[in-house]
Amino acid sequence: xxxxxxxxxxxxxxxxxxxxxxxxxxxxxxxxxxxxxxxxxxxxxxxxxxxxxxxxxxxxxxxxxxxxxxxxxxxxxxxxxxxxxxxxxxxxxxxxxxxxxxxxxxxxxxxxxxxxxxxxxxxxxxxxxxxxxxxxxxxxxxxxxxxxxxxxxxxxxxxxxxxxxxxxxxxxxxxxxxxxxxxxxxxxxxxxxxxxxxxxxxxxxxxxxxxxxxxxxxxxxxxxxxxxxxxxxxxxxxxxxxxxxxxxxxxxxxxxxxxxxxxxxxxxxxxxxxxxxxxxxxxxxxxxxxxxxxxxxxxxxxxxxxxxxxxxxxxxxxxxxxxxxxxxxxxxxxxxxxxxxxxxxxxxxxxxxxxxxxxxxxxxxxxxxxxxxxxxxxxxxxxxxxxxxxxxxxxx
Amino acid sequence: xxxxxxxxxxxxxxxxxxxxxxxxxxxxxxxxxxxxxxxxxxxxxxxxxxxxxxxxxxxxxxxxxxxxxxxxxxxxxxxxxxxxxxxxxxxxxxxxxxxxxxxxxxxxxxxxxxxxxxxxxxxxxxxxxxxxxxxxxxxxxxxxxxxxxxxxxxxxxxxxxxxxxxxxxxxxxxxxxxxxxxxxxxxxxxxxxxxxxxxxxxxxxxx
Numbered sequence: 233x234x235x236x237x238x239x240x241x242x243x244x245x246x247x248x249x250x251x252x253x254x255x256x257x258x259x260x261x262x263x264x265x266x267x268x269x270x271x272x273x274x275x276x277x278x279x280x281x282x283x284x285x286x287x288x289x290x291x292x293x294x295x296x297x298x299x300x301x302x303x304x305x306x307x308x309x310x311x312x313x314x315x316x317x318x319x320x321x322x323x324x325x326x327x328x329x330x331x332x333x334x335x336x337x338x339x340x341x342x343x344x345x346x347x348x349x350x351x352x353x354x355x356x357x358x359x360x361x362x363x364x365x366x367x368x369x370x371x372x373x374x375x376x377x378x379x380x381x382x383x384x385x386x387x388x389x390x391x392x393x394x395x396x397x398x399x400x401x402x403x404x405x406x407x408x409x410x411x412x413x414x415x416x417x418x419x420x421x422x423x424x425x426x427x428x429x430x431x432x433x434x435x436x437x438x439x440x441x442x443x444x445x446x447x448x449x450x451x452x453x454x455x456x457x458x459x460x461x462x463x464x465x466x467x468x469x470x471x472x473x474x475x476x477x478x479x480x481x482x483x484x485x486x487x488x489x490x491x492x493x494x495x496x497x498x499x500x501x502x503x504x505x506x507x508x509x510x511x512x513x514x515x516x517x518x519x520x521x522x523x524x525x526x527x528x529x530x531x532x533x534x535x536x537x538x539x540x541x542x543x544x545x546x547x548x549x550x551x552x553x554x555x556x557x558x559x560x561x562x563x564x565x566x567x568x569x570x571x572x573x574x575x576x577x578x579x580x581x582x583x584x585x586x587x588x589x590x591x592x593x594x595x596x597x598x599x600x601x602x603x604x605x606x607x608x609x610x611x612x613x614x615x616x617x618x619x620x621x622x623x624x625x626x627x628x
Numbered sequence: 629x630x631x632x633x634x635x636x637x638x639x640x641x642x643x644x645x646x647x648x649x650x651x652x653x654x655x656x657x658x659x660x661x662x663x664x665x666x667x668x669x670x671x672x673x674x675x676x677x678x679x680x681x682x683x684x685x686x687x688x689x690x691x692x693x694x695x696x697x698x699x700x701x702x703x704x705x706x707x708x709x710x711x712x713x714x715x716x717x718x719x720x721x722x723x724x725x726x727x728x729x730x731x732x733x734x735x736x737x738x739x740x741x742x743x744x745x746x747x748x749x750x751x752x753x754x755x756x757x758x759x760x761x762x763x764x765x766x767x768x769x770x771x772x773x774x775x776x777x778x779x780x781x782x783x784x785x786x787x788x789x790x791x792x793x794x795x796x797x798x799x800x801x802x803x804x805x806x807x808x809x810x811x812x813x814x815x816x817x818x819x820x821x822x823x824x825x826x827x828x829x830x831x832x833x834x835x
Contacts, residue, residue: 544692567663618685
């Protein structure tokens, strides 16, 4: 079942479940058809897509008519944000987002600014929670869109979504609410009606589904300007071809994740609590980034290891067959410190020395023991090489 | 983007790593803000002016540790004059190359070695404290690597003008506004020049 490598970077992508691969197979081999009317092959695919749509939609408290399958979270975010701006934004209209949001949201915000919209960027506190007082005071008469990320992709902070909903609803006019649920889907309960969102993006490959498939929730009655123009198959908004096999895999991943949602999230929470307690016991001078306990997603632990740099740590773990992520500038394409950690008020050393572990249903206690043991050794070794450590720890 | 086997070897098993007790000279370059810092320690034979022993400490990524390791290997046993000729290009070559975005690590390691040698020479009356001039600035600019290609900005003819008036440094850089590395390069220039007490103000202009 388990490949040799310990993989703890599940917020980027997850291993497809064997059941998912099985569920996709028939749509590659036998039922490779496209949707269509009146002929049995086309109707079979119509029915299949509807069934899969219902499965996925049910997981977020809605039905298939409010769901668009698309290539993944980023396309879903673009369809929603640009779609809402086209449908409801007037030139110079006002948008609110936060500085710790997912890059999809921030790059779209920058795009909207270039198109003449005004954007307010809310700050975040030391644990990654967005500032709700700022949200209240940022709302203007021409604010038409608020967007945020349900679970922060770096530190796992769960945003106070109920409070956000209340603030948006208290405004004297309608403010459309888009939620990026890429990291939240399958990790915390998401009911689109309870959340009060108008659009929401989700993705399959974060929950052991295949890569290249996601979905956009669009509340009934909410208009979206069309992003992709083309031939209509089953979906009026997301035109063009569909990959039925991936949709089948997505639905299967949803069945697996939500079939035992309480147990599987409790399992993740137990493992991440265990990971944090082991890290704190084995490695001196580390600190948790983001909140402790229920206010962080159950699969994410992010710590800063003082005096040493994350790319070196990641490389050493990689040699030992362990995959993790770091917020170090040295490991990034742009040589920049992680913007979320910096926005949370962390300093450069804390950002460069930050390590992110994200767990999945396949993570075991043994994986964690092995990782912590390896990391303890690596931290000791790299600290002995570090001038910052030597300067402050003379007698060892 | 991948490291060579030599980089990995020197990263996993660095040579001459560790703090030296009673060194004859030492230097620290870089800063935690940039994510890399190197300290070099020297033991110098006073008669022969050779580097008897050398060691380093590194806060930084794999290539930072590997380049510091190789630079100590290159300098060990050499005369001070021979060691002064060691450049970041030598370190790169000895490591079978570095990815372009990591070339600045080799500059930091070579730079720290040179500063340690200079500190030794000044302390032992072998040379005067150099005067700060436009040449000093130009020498520092030769240590700034354009991460996209892994070459220094002077060789790439990106420096159009260098001015120095009463501690005010003026640099014109030929980098376009859409260049994703512009902020990195400007930040690194500031860091290299701010360490000189003679520098009061740095202005960097772009087209």
